Amino acid sequence: MVALLATGAIAMAGTACSSQKATDGRGNDDGKIKIGLVTKTDSNPFFVALREAAKAQAGKDGAELIALAGKFDGDNEGQVAALENLVQQGVDTILVTPSNSTGILGAIKKAREKGILVIALDTETNPKDAVDATFATDNLEAGKLQGQYVKAALGDRVPQLLMLDGSPGGTVDEQRHNGFLQGIGLTESDPKVLGKESTNGDQNKAQQAMENLLQRAAAVNAVYTINEPAARGGFAALQAKGLADKVVVGSVDGGCQGVRDVKDGKYALTVMQFPKKMAEDGVKAGVEFTRSGKKPSGFTNTGVTVIADKPVPGIQAKDTAWGLQNCWG
Missing domain, CATH: 3.40.50.2300 (Response regulator)
Known part of the structure; x- marks a missing residue:
C-alpha cells in the first residue's frame, strides 16, 4: 500500500510538472x-x-x-x-x-x-x-520633424493648417499629432489650425476627410498626415480642387510607395521609420x-530619418534616392 501511494504521488508530481511546463511559456514539448x-x-x-x-x-x-x-x-x-x-x-x-x-x-x-x-x-x-x-x-520626434520641415518649407507664409489624424485615442496617433504641433509651433486651439478629422490611416477615408475639410478651409497651405496612405488620400482631394501645388503636405512612414510619392511631388516629405x-x-x-x-528592458528607439528632395534650413534630410534604397514595403 505504501509503495502504491508513493508511486501515485510521484505520478501526480510528474503530471503537475508537465502541466506547468506546458503553460509557463518556456517549455514546448518539441x-x-x-x-x-x-x-x-x-x-x-x-x-x-x-x-x-x-x-x-x-x-x-x-x-x-x-x-x-x-x-x-x-x-x-x-x-x-x-x-x-x-x-x-x-x-x-x-x-x-x-x-x-x-x-x-x-x-x-x-x-x-x-x-x-x-x-x-x-x-x-x-x-x-x-x-x-x-x-x-519615437513617434513624438517623428511628428515634430514633420512639423519643423513643413514650417521651414512655408517660409514667410503663416501656417493655415489642416490635420488628417489617425484613430481617436491611439497612442501613436496622439504622439505624432502633438509632435507636429510642437514642430510647427502651434497649439491645439490656435486659430491657424483650420480643422482636423480622423482617418484611421486609411487612404479613402483620408480623401473624404480632406474633401470635407476643404469645404470650409480652402485657404489651407499646410497639411499634417498620420501616415502615407492618409497623405495620398489628402493629396487626391487637394489635386481635385487645384490646390496641390499651393500646399505643403508632410507625412510619416518611409514605405517605398511613400518615398516615390515624395519624389513625384505629391507631398513634401516623409519621416522614415524602420x-x-x-x-x-x-x-x-x-x-x-x-x-x-x-x-x-526599457525603450529602444529604432530611429527616424526625414526623406525630402528639397532641403530646408535646420533640417537634416536624406533624398529620395537614399530613401528608395532603404525603404520598406
Missing part, C-alpha cells in the same frame, strides 16, 4: 522556440513589412513565428483575442503592436503571469512598464530570453 506576433492589421504595408522581417529573423534563429492581427486599426478586442490564442499555443515570447495602449493591458498581464516575455513593437503601452521592453519609433529593425530586434530578444533567461 523543443522549438515559439514567438507570437500581433500587429494592428495584416494589410497595412508597414505591418506587412514588420511581419515579413520577423518571420525571416525567426527562420535565421531557428524559431517558429506565429503571426496574428486585428481586423482593422483600432481593433482592441481582436488583439486581445490574438494574445489569448498565442498563450494557449504555448509561445515563449509575444511581440505586439498595441492598437489601444491601455485596452490590451489585461491580456498582456495574463501572458506575463504565464512566464511569457512580452515586447511592444512600434507603439508603447500605457504605462510603459506593462511590457518587458519596447522597440519602437519596421524591419523593430521586428528583428524583437525576435532576437525573444530567442535570447528563451535560451538564456535574459530579459530585455
Whole structure:
C-alpha cells in the first residue's frame, strides 16, 4: 500500500510538472522556440513589412513565428483575442503592436503571469512598464520633424493648417499629432489650425476627410498626415480642387510607395521609420530570453530619418534616392 501511494504521488508530481511546463511559456514539448506576433492589421504595408522581417529573423534563429492581427486599426478586442490564442499555443515570447495602449493591458498581464516575455513593437503601452521592453519609433520626434520641415518649407507664409489624424485615442496617433504641433509651433486651439478629422490611416477615408475639410478651409497651405496612405488620400482631394501645388503636405512612414510619392511631388516629405529593425530586434530578444533567461528592458528607439528632395534650413534630410534604397514595403 505504501509503495502504491508513493508511486501515485510521484505520478501526480510528474503530471503537475508537465502541466506547468506546458503553460509557463518556456517549455514546448518539441523543443522549438515559439514567438507570437500581433500587429494592428495584416494589410497595412508597414505591418506587412514588420511581419515579413520577423518571420525571416525567426527562420535565421531557428524559431517558429506565429503571426496574428486585428481586423482593422483600432481593433482592441481582436488583439486581445490574438494574445489569448498565442498563450494557449504555448509561445515563449509575444511581440505586439498595441492598437489601444491601455485596452490590451489585461491580456498582456495574463501572458506575463504565464512566464511569457512580452515586447511592444512600434507603439508603447500605457504605462510603459506593462511590457518587458519596447522597440519602437519615437513617434513624438517623428511628428515634430514633420512639423519643423513643413514650417521651414512655408517660409514667410503663416501656417493655415489642416490635420488628417489617425484613430481617436491611439497612442501613436496622439504622439505624432502633438509632435507636429510642437514642430510647427502651434497649439491645439490656435486659430491657424483650420480643422482636423480622423482617418484611421486609411487612404479613402483620408480623401473624404480632406474633401470635407476643404469645404470650409480652402485657404489651407499646410497639411499634417498620420501616415502615407492618409497623405495620398489628402493629396487626391487637394489635386481635385487645384490646390496641390499651393500646399505643403508632410507625412510619416518611409514605405517605398511613400518615398516615390515624395519624389513625384505629391507631398513634401516623409519621416522614415524602420519596421524591419523593430521586428528583428524583437525576435532576437525573444530567442535570447528563451535560451538564456535574459530579459530585455526599457525603450529602444529604432530611429527616424526625414526623406525630402528639397532641403530646408535646420533640417537634416536624406533624398529620395537614399530613401528608395532603404525603404520598406
